Amino acid sequence: MPGTVLLLAAAPAGKGCLVDAASVLPVLAAVPPPVLSGTETANVVELADPLEPQAVLTRLRAAATAPGPLTVFVAGQLQLDRRQHLPHLALARSTPATVRYTGFPWHWFREELRLRPPGSTSLVVDLHADAETWEWLLANPLDSGRTSAVYGRVAPPPNRRTVAGPAYMKAVATLLRSGHRPPLDQLHQQALARIAPESGVGTDIVLTAQAPAQAPMPAYVPSPPPSPAPTAQALVPGAPSASLPTPEPAPVSSASPSLAPTAQVFVPSAPRSPAPTAQALVSSAPPASRPTPEPAPVSTAPPTLVLTPVPGPPPRPAHSPVPVDPHAAITAAVQSGQHRDADALAALEEHGAMRAHGPASPEALHWSEVRADLAMLAGDPVRSCRTWLTVASARLGAGQTPETPAVEAAVDRAHHQWGQIRDAMLARELGSALAELRSRVPGRRRGALANVHQRLKELQVSG
Known part of the structure; x- marks a missing residue:
């Protein structure tokens, strides 16, 4: 299967530039595509000093949906959004004051790559940070x-x-360029050793995170629902917040160990296995229903304790299917063109999360977002837009602010999918809900609300 390679080099123009990121592209471009990708054939996409974050997002999204391994090479400069204190990849027009609107939010990498199969995606990054961002990175992971x-x-x-x-x-x-591509962890160590003499590698934050291995796809087993199961409450766009339970706000990034000033190492934690249990049974007097024996002579020896281990669950039959990560099963269905099956699998997980945690819980909203993405991949912008509107309304109803990245992302994606709807009646229906949300969540791009109103007027005229 062919691989995909995305080469991205970005840095601000002018006096705010800390790194000549684009200078590496000619060297990378001289490497044969199969060597860059580690596959027999590969498609390479190059972005040099892009101007618009949406242009980067479009290329990244296209690369994320391509089958086969994906390798993303990123060279550039990080700046903090002063409003939310989130790292952005600074683009050509970015400044510390405008990076919120002109830079590429780093968490977009996480959002766009989250549906890819484990073990199929690699990022190789060489980043420089300004003083403010550097202090932030010493206390926060680059997720x-x-x-x-x-x-x-x-x-x-x-x-x-x-x-x-x-x-x-x-x-x-x-x-x-030697024509040999060792495993990325070895390539990483060789590169660090090569630049150590002339650079401050000892003061750099070193990024090392190995992805889970991609295993053969066994049969999919949905998560069992809890018992008893309360009735799930449907999510409705624009529903009042009182109708939804208020969970803790969804975290922006996953938990990570604290960072030392000289190294930042990401290692996915393995799930804990339950410890084996044992029950101590102390011999006592016999039951009353049995004949009472003659009293035994009194002994000064200590009583005897009999330890009997509690039997564990019976072993799984060899033919029984093994539960797997539902994300991997869903991705496999999408890549094989089985969009309905993929949505059905995600719906099972969504309903189970609703019953277990509530319809506005982070667990349930995650699966709602997955279904919105699946609708987009299936070419159904109406369902995708409607689902993203539902997610945004639920997050706001759960107490998240309009500036929360997850809320902004939901409204932005709803807006994008709304623009793909060709049925005028459905576009008017969803456009009214989108306009209401846009008035509360204007987003990072100026004129988003005006764009909704303008298109609604055109739809009214066209009938």
């Missing part, structure tokens, strides 16, 4: 998602009036 392998480094700010070079990425490209 790229639980299913992606990540290798690279984040370098501290260079000396004033100095533009650094992407030394790590150039070392990676130079090693690959």
